[in-house]
Amino acid sequence: MKTFTYERVRTPAEAAAAAARTPGSKFLAGGTNLLDLMKLEIETPAHIIDVGKVGLDKIEPTPAGGLRIGALVTNTDLANHLPVRRDYGLLSRALLAGATGQLRNKATTAGNLLQRTRCPYFYDTNQRCNKRVPGSGCAAIAGFSRQLGVIGTSNACIATHPSDMAVAMRALDAGVETVKANGTTRTIPLAQFYRLPGQTPHLETILEKNELITAVLLPPPVGGVHIYQKVRDRASYAFALISVGAIVQKDGTGRIAVGGVAPQPWRVETAEQLLPAGAKEFTAQLLQGARPTKENAFKLALVENTVAAVLNEARH
Amino acid sequence: MKFETPAGINPIDQQKVIGQPASRLEGPLKTTGTAPYAYEYHQAAPNPAYGYVVGAAIAKGQIRRIDRRKAQAAPGVLAIVTAADVGQLPPGKFYADRLLAGPAVDHYHQAVAVVVAETFEQARAAAALLKVTYTQTKGAFDLTAAKDTAIVPKQGEFGGAPQTKVGDFEGAFAAAPVQLDATYTTPDQTHAMMEPHATMAHWQGDKLTCWCSVQQLNWGARDLGTILGIPQENIRLISAYIGGGFGGKGTALSDLVMASLAARAAGRPVKVALTRPQIFNNTTHRPATIQRIRLGATPDGILTAIGHESWSGNLPGGRTEAATASTKLLYAGANRFTELRLAVLNLAEGNAMRAPGEATGMMALEIAMDELAEKLHMDPIALRIKNDTQVDPEKPERPFSTRKLVECLQTGADRFGWSKRVATPGSVRDGQWLIGVGVAAAIRGAPITTSAARVRLNRDGIVTVETDMTDIGTGSYTIIGQTAAEMLGVGLDRVVVKLGDSAFPQSPGSGGQWGAASSTSGVYAACLKLREAVAKALGLNPAETQFANGQVLAGKRSYALGDAAKAAELVAEDTMTYGTLAKQYAQDTFGAHFVEVGVHRYTHEIRVRRMLAVCHAGRILNPKTARSQVIGAMTMGVGAALLEELVVDKQVGFFVNHDLAGYEVPVHADIPHQEVILLEDLDPTMSPMKAKGIGELGLVGVAAAVANAVYNATGVRVRHYPITLDKLLGKVNLT
């Protein structure tokens, strides 16, 4: 771990301003991802801005009838929040499918969205990795890629985004509210929040430098049956091989976002029109253009099977 | 004391304390966090500094240059030690690996340097500043590719003969009306114990004390002496508590060596712990195998030919994974052939992991038996029973001392409800789950070996036992305490057990499933001597003296035990050694594993639903700790069946998934209710304790039982572990 300086800020605007003031700074929320990466010198911030006390830890109704989830709300609090459980069951289930109770107690909404990939080569600083060291190459593509992405990837990086929560947020059409260093705020639809890797896999979101996430906005509830099915080798405490987050309506229409296949939660709205036709048709469209490796090609069939399971469950 | 003829009745047979389900003596210390592990001896040595090991960034080649200027100048740095400073160190005896690289690098993450600083954080930060440049050379990392270069190795110290032949295997197999010829693979696995490898080293003059995490302490001191070039007598190793080892902490590994070098260089005590990501490639692992099994049988299921060949790889000089060991003994059959082959691979060293060879080989053999049963249209239990043997099949003049494999299978079948099994795969459903059941036999050698102990008695009647036996979480403290309590007629609360110090009389340590049987026998011998000393001190005839309820009784006379030590503490020491009974008798432990799995109809996720083990393993010294060993082993077997694989990157040459996020072991949610039945067994050929080990038996066969259950659930035979859902996708017939 590199030596760093530390400060604690009181307001979101202060946080963004502090970041602008000190080059090489990073926000610290729950620290469950950032600290691990710092110990391995995968992240080497010179300055840490602790945003834990900026007061963004509330979940409030919005005038539109949705919810505004403070960026610092913990995964545990969010999963257990009554209106979330009632109206956004998908989100609650996705959260509870992730990590462990202890981690969820620390992990925050913003930190979860910004957690970094679990590609094993990213974690070993001796290995080539374009995401960690731009231009160094990608050891995973010809190496061990069973866990990695099949779509939205590039010849520079095939890593996935590992979040369960983000899959649910994507299906729920969430928006990410931010404040920039100059004090301006904006709301970014989650659909546009992540970038595909292309030749710059180290750039993962469209956030500007020093831009602070203040909240995640959920539109009014859409009803339907909410299912989050996470598929993994062991029954708990593992990242998804793939996951399917679905909201299925009585008439067979619905929304599905998929995790574990791409550098971001993968959702193709046009494919959703095929949902009433069944899992096969929908998945073919969802994963059109997929470029799996030999080791992770099974994910294509697995997504289709899991979508079938979810649609089957929704019917019963 | 030398044990040469089968044991008669002795004080242990009273089973007042032995055989009782006593809770672990050190349990409260562990649950309250007050049992110190190697890295936690904060007061034992003054002002320790911290060492951080730098592992090689390449798999094979040469260190060209180490630029230490930046690291040396970093805050808090006290010393940096590399091979350039201390020269090339030889390997120890137990491991073939050189524990310090330079100039050659033999495998990924082999220690290249240790950086010592005032704090752990400073050492770690400085370690990242050490600039090592390498010249890489080509290595061999792919067992399949190296298979044809493998040779039949010389017989090593462990694992038995690499090649055995009885009768005419080839002829009998060719002539067999029913044949099975299948190839199975098992991956590299890692021990994944909780406590990382850690040491605090402290030099006082030329004497070295290390608080460490080593399973076999006197071997550890021996190997550390060899590596450092100092006499073993100058080394004291202390491992009072070990947070799991599973064979991965046998003797001296790099934490021990690097801490010793670092402490010498810094002139201060130094603590070194390997980080979790280093452990996988720096230390040892269970090597991968390719196994070909050929079975020939008559139509009514009598085995006429048994052939088992296994290939594994290792660093030059490393051992062979003895995957054929169980096949030599498990089933009858006139014509037999086993062969081990060993290739050179430039991965970390393959070495002992819980039931080395046997767990690995039985992962294959017991699927093969299931496959053969199906070909014969026989129940797999019936096939196993039909081929039971009461003599060593390779040496029929040598009977098993005790062997109740058939009872294990039958008892388990009754308890598990095996008769309800539907033989046709894919027949049973429960909602979205396809249900299957599987069985496998278990066999694990019951070695026993020389072990010494010292016993003290004080005036308060407190008995203190000292031996360098370790407790790696297994219950050694407790069973040793129970042994001494039984022998001296006191309750367990009157016994103090001191383990894990190489200054104590030598035991073989924890390993090879010999620790419990050997160390308690050593304690038995010492206690016999103490009984004599007590009788003598009280002026009694030793032959007539009895020890019960804290009293010493002879005829009408009775004394409190402590009375014997009124004048001075009584101390007795002895070593149990062995004659030739192990040659005359095949001494083994047996078991049967039953497993029910569910395979998700859509995702093909595999979840274990029920497990049962029946074990036949000598006198059960403590049914509670024995059961804990078995359920832990069953859990490990589920990992081996469904999860665990060190993935080799064949280009870079290393295990890629080198942390506990990438290398998955079972969590609670993976493990259902586990049931263990311990069959009664007293084996007088073993020792006066009549006991055997059980800690490794519990693992052997589990993975195959899971594999057979997956087959029964789905109709898909997976011969390549771990059995993951991708190996089933597209193959399960869902109609």
Ligand SMILES: Cc1cc2nc3c(=O)[nH]c(=O)nc-3n(C[C@H](O)[C@H](O)[C@H](O)COP(=O)(O)OP(=O)(O)OC[C@H]3O[C@@H](n4cnc5c(N)ncnc54)[C@H](O)[C@@H]3O)c2cc1C
């Ligand atoms: C063992 C383990 C298992 C796990 N398993 C799962 C799993 O199964 N599923 C899953 O989804 N996740 C899993 N996780 C990941 C976990 O969900 C994330 O670590 C966690 O959500 C990160 O939140 P945090 O608040 O701790 O983030 P931090 O570590 O504090 O921060 C993460 C990143 O977000 C940035 N950041 C934080 N807050 C803000 C903000 N307000 N504005 C801008 N930037 C910000 C930080 O600078 C940093 O770059 C696991 C983690 C661990 C350690």
Ligand code: SF4
């Ligand atoms: S897939 Fe991406 S994260 Fe993984 S090694 Fe390649 S570039 Fe790095």
